[in-house]
Amino acid sequence: MSNVLLKVLSRQVLLAFRRPAAVLNPLVFVGVVVLMMPLGLGPEREMLGEFSPGLMWITALLASLLSVETLFRGDYDDGTLEQLVTSGHSLYFASMGYLLSHWCVAGIPLILCSGLFASMLSMPSEGIVPLMASLFAGTLVLSAFGTLGASITVALRRGGMLLSLLLLPLEVPVLILGAGVVARAIAGMPIVDLLSIMMGLAMLALALAPIAIAASIRISLEV
């Protein structure tokens, strides 16, 4: 029932915004990584601008990995997750609630601030709005995979590294398409087709991931 979806979503978002660190930490992480880029690659604007689509997208991938680790941790530790499973409400919609709440807390702020970070990397101005559009679709997929990874590894003691190993190969298409959208926009080519594919993937992920997430939550609770 979508009631549980809204309840879980609003609860998670409320909890996250009560602790601003949950929203700000991923953004600060992106900022620090964006700082590392010219330090590692050199400050020439042209070169940075050329690499900026890929760099921004890789940073987004890493930030989503970071922010997803503790998604279920609190609810798992204090028993809320168990209550949710035994409550009889649809675990599919509850999982979707967690997924969307992660997107609201980690994805939307990133989308809004991506323009700033992209400019710091000298991204040409034609790329900025396409970057935000590609992030809009892509972060949904990243949240879907991230929530899935978090639900599989929440019961494990040292799940952090494993999470990255599990999620990054699965997120390869998002990276390729996302960076591709921005690169094509900068080159002046049309991007509607690619963006449609990304949104299609996002809708697919949104519809199918909660099935796997619900099954993984049940598994993790039995550990």
Added chain:
Amino acid sequence: MAWTWFHRLGSPPWIYAFAGRLLRFLLPLTLLLLLVGSIWGLAFSPPDFRQGNSYRIIYIHVPVSVVSLAGYYVMAIAGAVSLIWRLKVADIAMRVAAPIGAGLTFLALVTGAIWGKPTWGTWWVWDARITSMVVLLFLYLGVYALYEAYDNKALASKACAILALVGTVNIPIIYKSVDWWYSLHQPASIKFTGGTTIDPSMLYPLLLMIVAVYALYVCLILLGLRAALLESENKTKWVQQEVME
């Protein structure tokens, strides 16, 4: 209905004995096929007009790549069977398939690199197929790592089955996107010999090697399955009897 054969496959002692009987003739057959195929291919097939003799590693590289790709689906199907029918044996088969598949993928990448150096002058190139194989390797390693991370092995298998199925849905998407990515970034020089027809004198040893490596894969899975069954069922009577012999 005649589903008894299916559920019989799910019984550890039955499949242990069945695998043993199968291996008794399959293992020598596999070794024979591998021997004949590799000697035919590596020694007796004619040199390629463009690449000379360095192409011969194709007789190892292509079969191993084909089987590593198929092996992922074997692993995923075993996982699906174990989730749907709750067969412990399918669990164990999936768990056994993961490192075997990873090893084959790694071998494919290494033989590909060995092929690349004398032929195109570079050990490594980021083209569509190699990149997809690297992603496949990480998918395999992810399943294996997830299994090792759980202490409760029954739950570990369920989690791995879910991960393998998610990967299965993803593999066509990953392959298509890497293909498209490569068509964007294609460097001018390196191209595989795509589109050329292959001479029968080279084709037959290749097909033989493909069959041989498939047979090898089945043998490895059966051997691993038997060993894993002995390990996980070690408290049951039939295992005690087996070990006593």
